[in-house]
Amino acid sequence: MKKTNKPIAFNALALIDFELGEKPITVLHLGLVMIDPEARSQGLSWILYGLTCVFLFLRNQLRPIWVSNVTQVPAVVGMVGDTFSETYPKPDSGNRRTLTHLLIARQIMADHRHVFGVGDDAEFDEDRFIIQNAYTGGSDNLKKTFAQATKHRSDKYNNFCKEELNYKRGDDVIQLGKIDLNATRRFLTNDVPRGSLLGLTVAGLWILLNRLALPILYWSDNKREWNSLRPYKND
Amino acid sequence: MGTEELSKLRQDLTTIATTTLSKDMLDYGVFSNKSDALTRSIITIVYEKNQ
Numbered sequence: 001m002k003k004t005n006k007p008i009a010f011n012a013l014a015l016i017d018f019e020l021g022e023k024p025i026t027v028l029h030l031g032l033v034m035i036d037p038e039a040r041s042q043g044l045s046w047i048l049y050g051l052t053c054v055f056l057f058l059r060n061q062l063r064p065i066w067v068s069n070v071t072q073v074p075a076v077v078g079m080v081g082d083t084f085s086e087t088y089p090k091p092d093s094g095n096r097r098t099l100t101h102l103l104i105a106r107q108i109m110a111d112h113r114h115v116f117g118v119g120d121d122a123e124f125d126e127d128r129f130i131i132q133n134a135y136t137g138g139s140d141n142l143k144k145t146f147a148q149a150t151k152h153r154s155d156k157y158n159n160f161c162k163e164e165l166n167y168k169r170g171d172d173v174i175q176l177g178k179i180d181l182n183a184t185r186r187f188l189t190n191d192v193p194r195g196s197l198l199g200l201t202v203a204g205l206w207i208l209l210n211r212l213a214l215p216i217l218y219w220s221d222n223k224r225e226w227n228s229l230r231p232y233k234n235d
Numbered sequence: 236m237g238t239e240e241l242s243k244l245r246q247d248l249t250t251i252a253t254t255t256l257s258k259d260m261l262d263y264g265v266f267s268n269k270s271d272a273l274t275r276s277i278i279t280i281v282y283e284k285n286q
Binding site: 006007008009015031032034036037047051056115116117137138142 | 282
Protein backbone atom coordinates (compact mmCIF):
# COMPACT_ATOMS: atom_id res chain seq x y z
CA MET A 1 0.00 0.00 0.00
CA LYS A 2 1.18 3.52 -0.69
CA LYS A 3 2.34 5.19 2.50
CA THR A 4 0.43 8.23 3.68
CA ASN A 5 0.29 9.52 7.22
CA LYS A 6 -2.02 7.15 8.99
CA PRO A 7 -0.79 3.75 10.20
CA ILE A 8 -3.74 1.34 10.37
CA ALA A 9 -2.37 -2.13 11.14
CA PHE A 10 0.76 -3.99 12.15
CA ASN A 11 2.15 -7.41 12.88
CA ALA A 12 5.19 -7.86 15.12
CA LEU A 13 6.94 -11.18 14.58
CA ALA A 14 9.59 -12.18 17.09
CA LEU A 15 12.65 -14.32 16.41
CA ILE A 16 13.32 -16.78 19.24
CA ASP A 17 16.77 -18.40 19.27
CA PHE A 18 17.83 -21.44 21.27
CA GLU A 19 19.51 -24.81 20.87
CA LEU A 20 17.67 -28.00 20.05
CA GLY A 21 19.73 -31.17 20.24
CA GLU A 22 22.88 -29.03 20.38
CA LYS A 23 21.96 -27.36 17.10
CA PRO A 24 20.93 -23.71 16.91
CA ILE A 25 17.31 -23.14 15.94
CA THR A 26 15.30 -19.99 15.28
CA VAL A 27 11.55 -20.10 15.85
CA LEU A 28 9.42 -17.41 14.27
CA HIS A 29 6.81 -16.34 16.81
CA LEU A 30 3.60 -14.94 15.32
CA GLY A 31 3.37 -11.98 17.63
CA LEU A 32 0.98 -9.19 18.24
CA VAL A 33 -1.39 -8.25 15.41
CA MET A 34 -3.45 -5.08 15.66
CA ILE A 35 -5.83 -3.60 13.11
CA ASP A 36 -7.56 -0.23 13.41
CA PRO A 37 -11.27 -1.06 13.92
CA GLU A 38 -12.16 1.10 10.88
CA ALA A 39 -9.84 -0.98 8.68
CA ARG A 40 -10.95 -4.44 9.75
CA SER A 41 -13.10 -5.08 6.68
CA GLN A 42 -10.32 -4.24 4.21
CA GLY A 43 -8.99 -7.79 3.90
CA LEU A 44 -5.61 -7.21 5.56
CA SER A 45 -5.38 -10.60 7.29
CA TRP A 46 -3.35 -12.30 4.55
CA ILE A 47 -0.79 -9.46 4.67
CA LEU A 48 -0.50 -9.43 8.43
CA TYR A 49 -0.49 -13.17 9.12
CA GLY A 50 1.07 -14.92 6.15
CA LEU A 51 2.94 -12.59 3.82
CA THR A 52 5.95 -11.88 6.03
CA CYS A 53 6.30 -15.58 6.89
CA VAL A 54 6.40 -16.51 3.20
CA PHE A 55 9.00 -13.82 2.45
CA LEU A 56 11.14 -15.06 5.35
CA PHE A 57 10.83 -18.63 4.05
CA LEU A 58 12.04 -17.49 0.61
CA ARG A 59 14.89 -15.50 2.19
CA ASN A 60 15.80 -18.65 4.12
CA GLN A 61 16.44 -20.33 0.73
CA LEU A 62 13.27 -22.43 1.02
CA ARG A 63 14.42 -24.06 4.26
CA PRO A 64 11.42 -24.75 6.53
CA ILE A 65 11.05 -22.44 9.54
CA TRP A 66 9.36 -23.44 12.79
CA VAL A 67 6.53 -21.09 13.71
CA SER A 68 4.92 -20.59 17.12
CA ASN A 69 1.64 -18.94 18.02
CA VAL A 70 0.00 -18.16 21.37
CA THR A 71 -3.65 -17.15 21.36
CA GLN A 72 -7.14 -17.65 22.74
CA VAL A 73 -8.88 -16.44 19.55
CA PRO A 74 -10.54 -19.25 17.53
CA ALA A 75 -10.10 -17.39 14.22
CA VAL A 76 -6.33 -17.22 14.78
CA VAL A 77 -6.12 -20.86 15.93
CA GLY A 78 -7.85 -21.82 12.68
CA MET A 79 -5.69 -19.57 10.52
CA VAL A 80 -2.53 -21.14 11.94
CA GLY A 81 -3.96 -24.66 11.67
CA ASP A 82 -5.10 -24.18 8.07
CA THR A 83 -1.95 -22.44 6.83
CA PHE A 84 1.12 -23.98 8.43
CA SER A 85 2.39 -27.56 8.14
CA GLU A 86 2.59 -30.15 10.93
CA THR A 87 0.71 -27.82 13.25
CA TYR A 88 0.02 -29.06 16.76
CA PRO A 89 -2.48 -28.74 18.25
CA LYS A 90 -4.88 -28.72 15.33
CA PRO A 91 -8.32 -30.16 16.10
CA ASP A 92 -9.72 -33.03 14.00
CA SER A 93 -6.56 -33.23 11.91
CA GLY A 94 -4.76 -36.30 13.19
CA ASN A 95 -1.61 -34.19 13.65
CA ARG A 96 0.53 -35.65 16.40
CA ARG A 97 2.57 -33.93 19.06
CA THR A 98 6.07 -35.07 18.13
CA LEU A 99 9.10 -34.98 20.40
CA THR A 100 10.34 -31.93 18.48
CA HIS A 101 7.04 -30.13 19.16
CA LEU A 102 7.40 -30.90 22.85
CA LEU A 103 11.05 -29.85 23.11
CA ILE A 104 10.46 -26.57 21.29
CA ALA A 105 7.41 -25.77 23.44
CA ARG A 106 9.36 -26.54 26.61
CA GLN A 107 12.20 -24.23 25.56
CA ILE A 108 9.84 -21.41 24.67
CA MET A 109 7.91 -21.72 27.92
CA ALA A 110 11.08 -22.03 29.99
CA ASP A 111 13.02 -19.04 28.68
CA HIS A 112 10.98 -16.96 26.24
CA ARG A 113 7.51 -16.40 27.69
CA HIS A 114 8.22 -12.68 27.97
CA VAL A 115 8.03 -12.54 24.14
CA PHE A 116 4.27 -13.01 24.30
CA GLY A 117 3.63 -11.39 27.66
CA VAL A 118 3.05 -14.48 29.79
CA GLY A 119 4.18 -14.27 33.42
CA ASP A 120 6.13 -16.76 35.51
CA ASP A 121 3.04 -17.84 37.44
CA ALA A 122 1.31 -19.19 34.32
CA GLU A 123 1.38 -23.00 34.11
CA PHE A 124 2.09 -24.94 30.94
CA ASP A 125 0.06 -28.10 30.34
CA GLU A 126 2.42 -30.12 28.13
CA ASP A 127 -0.14 -32.74 27.20
CA ARG A 128 -2.67 -30.28 25.77
CA PHE A 129 -0.28 -27.40 24.89
CA ILE A 130 -2.42 -25.06 26.99
CA ILE A 131 -0.99 -22.16 29.01
CA GLN A 132 -3.14 -21.73 32.10
CA ASN A 133 -3.58 -18.26 33.58
CA ALA A 134 -1.63 -16.75 30.69
CA TYR A 135 -2.61 -13.09 30.99
CA THR A 136 -0.23 -12.15 33.76
CA GLY A 137 2.97 -10.87 32.16
CA GLY A 138 2.08 -7.65 30.36
CA SER A 139 -0.58 -8.98 28.02
CA ASP A 140 -3.30 -8.59 30.69
CA ASN A 141 -5.29 -6.10 28.61
CA LEU A 142 -5.73 -8.57 25.76
CA LYS A 143 -7.71 -11.09 27.83
CA LYS A 144 -11.10 -11.85 26.28
CA THR A 145 -14.22 -13.81 27.04
CA PHE A 146 -15.18 -16.56 24.58
CA ALA A 147 -17.99 -14.32 23.31
CA GLN A 148 -15.55 -11.48 22.61
CA ALA A 149 -13.03 -13.63 20.75
CA THR A 150 -13.36 -13.61 16.95
CA LYS A 151 -14.71 -16.92 15.71
CA HIS A 152 -13.47 -19.04 12.81
CA ARG A 153 -15.72 -20.01 9.90
CA SER A 154 -15.15 -23.64 10.85
CA ASP A 155 -16.81 -24.68 14.10
CA LYS A 156 -14.13 -27.26 14.83
CA TYR A 157 -11.79 -24.44 15.90
CA ASN A 158 -14.52 -22.61 17.84
CA ASN A 159 -15.48 -25.80 19.67
CA PHE A 160 -11.83 -26.65 20.35
CA CYS A 161 -11.25 -23.28 22.04
CA LYS A 162 -14.49 -23.42 23.97
CA GLU A 163 -13.74 -26.90 25.30
CA GLU A 164 -9.99 -26.64 25.92
CA LEU A 165 -9.57 -23.06 27.18
CA ASN A 166 -10.78 -21.63 30.45
CA TYR A 167 -11.57 -18.06 29.39
CA LYS A 168 -12.41 -16.96 32.92
CA ARG A 169 -8.95 -17.95 34.14
CA GLY A 170 -7.33 -16.61 30.97
CA ASP A 171 -5.92 -19.64 29.14
CA ASP A 172 -4.03 -19.60 25.84
CA VAL A 173 -3.14 -22.38 23.45
CA ILE A 174 0.41 -22.55 22.11
CA GLN A 175 0.59 -23.90 18.55
CA LEU A 176 3.72 -25.00 16.74
CA GLY A 177 3.96 -25.54 12.98
CA LYS A 178 6.20 -24.97 10.01
CA ILE A 179 6.32 -22.62 7.07
CA ASP A 180 7.50 -24.78 4.16
CA LEU A 181 6.67 -25.32 0.48
CA ASN A 182 3.28 -26.89 1.24
CA ALA A 183 2.36 -24.06 3.61
CA THR A 184 3.40 -21.51 0.98
CA ARG A 185 1.23 -23.24 -1.62
CA ARG A 186 -1.76 -23.21 0.76
CA PHE A 187 -1.18 -19.53 1.50
CA LEU A 188 -0.98 -18.61 -2.20
CA THR A 189 -4.05 -20.62 -3.21
CA ASN A 190 -6.31 -20.03 -0.20
CA ASP A 191 -5.43 -16.65 1.29
CA VAL A 192 -3.92 -14.29 -1.27
CA PRO A 193 -6.50 -12.31 -3.30
CA ARG A 194 -6.21 -13.06 -7.03
CA GLY A 195 -5.54 -9.40 -7.78
CA SER A 196 -2.41 -9.47 -5.63
CA LEU A 197 -0.95 -12.75 -6.93
CA LEU A 198 1.06 -11.22 -9.78
CA GLY A 199 2.72 -8.58 -7.60
CA LEU A 200 3.43 -11.14 -4.91
CA THR A 201 4.93 -13.56 -7.46
CA VAL A 202 7.28 -10.87 -8.80
CA ALA A 203 8.36 -9.96 -5.25
CA GLY A 204 8.91 -13.64 -4.43
CA LEU A 205 10.98 -14.24 -7.57
CA TRP A 206 13.08 -11.18 -6.76
CA ILE A 207 13.86 -12.56 -3.29
CA LEU A 208 14.69 -15.99 -4.72
CA LEU A 209 16.96 -14.42 -7.32
CA ASN A 210 18.90 -12.60 -4.59
CA ARG A 211 18.97 -15.36 -2.01
CA LEU A 212 19.19 -18.52 -4.11
CA ALA A 213 19.78 -18.18 -7.86
CA LEU A 214 22.56 -15.60 -7.82
CA PRO A 215 24.57 -17.26 -5.02
CA ILE A 216 24.41 -20.56 -6.95
CA LEU A 217 25.52 -18.77 -10.13
CA TYR A 218 28.43 -17.08 -8.36
CA TRP A 219 29.37 -20.30 -6.55
CA SER A 220 29.59 -22.18 -9.85
CA ASP A 221 31.69 -19.51 -11.57
CA ASN A 222 35.33 -20.30 -10.77
CA LYS A 223 36.66 -17.33 -12.74
CA ARG A 224 35.62 -14.66 -10.26
CA GLU A 225 34.86 -14.58 -6.54
CA TRP A 226 31.85 -12.70 -5.22
CA ASN A 227 32.40 -11.09 -1.82
CA SER A 228 32.88 -13.81 0.80
CA LEU A 229 31.31 -16.53 -1.38
CA ARG A 230 34.06 -18.70 -2.82
CA PRO A 231 33.50 -20.63 -6.07
CA TYR A 232 33.05 -24.38 -5.70
CA LYS A 233 36.57 -24.96 -7.02
CA ASN A 234 39.55 -22.79 -7.80
CA ASP A 235 41.62 -23.28 -10.93
CA MET B 236 17.38 1.48 11.40
CA GLY B 237 18.48 4.85 12.70
CA THR B 238 17.26 6.38 15.95
CA GLU B 239 14.87 8.72 14.17
CA GLU B 240 13.34 5.90 12.09
CA LEU B 241 12.96 3.71 15.18
CA SER B 242 11.29 6.53 17.04
CA LYS B 243 8.82 7.04 14.17
CA LEU B 244 8.14 3.29 14.05
CA ARG B 245 7.42 3.19 17.79
CA GLN B 246 5.12 6.16 17.40
CA ASP B 247 3.19 4.48 14.56
CA LEU B 248 2.84 1.22 16.53
CA THR B 249 1.55 3.15 19.53
CA THR B 250 -0.94 5.03 17.34
CA ILE B 251 -2.44 1.75 16.10
CA ALA B 252 -2.46 0.21 19.59
CA THR B 253 -4.22 3.15 21.23
CA THR B 254 -6.84 3.13 18.45
CA THR B 255 -7.34 -0.61 18.80
CA LEU B 256 -7.27 -1.16 22.56
CA SER B 257 -10.14 0.01 24.66
CA LYS B 258 -8.12 -0.57 27.82
CA ASP B 259 -4.64 0.49 28.91
CA MET B 260 -1.57 -0.02 26.75
CA LEU B 261 0.47 -3.22 26.71
CA ASP B 262 3.94 -3.43 28.21
CA TYR B 263 5.51 -6.45 26.54
CA GLY B 264 7.09 -7.29 23.18
CA VAL B 265 7.44 -4.26 20.93
CA PHE B 266 5.78 -2.12 23.62
CA SER B 267 8.28 -3.10 26.29
CA ASN B 268 10.32 -0.29 27.80
CA LYS B 269 13.50 -2.29 27.26
CA SER B 270 15.80 -0.65 24.76
CA ASP B 271 16.29 -3.89 22.80
CA ALA B 272 12.56 -4.60 22.45
CA LEU B 273 12.69 -4.22 18.67
CA THR B 274 16.06 -5.89 18.15
CA ARG B 275 14.72 -9.37 17.41
CA SER B 276 11.41 -8.30 15.89
CA ILE B 277 10.17 -8.17 12.31
CA ILE B 278 7.46 -5.56 11.92
CA THR B 279 4.93 -5.44 9.09
CA ILE B 280 3.05 -2.16 9.16
CA VAL B 281 0.23 -1.05 6.85
CA TYR B 282 -0.49 2.59 6.09
CA GLU B 283 -3.75 3.99 4.80
CA LYS B 284 -3.92 3.96 1.02
CA ASN B 285 -3.75 7.36 -0.61
CA GLN B 286 -7.11 8.17 -2.20
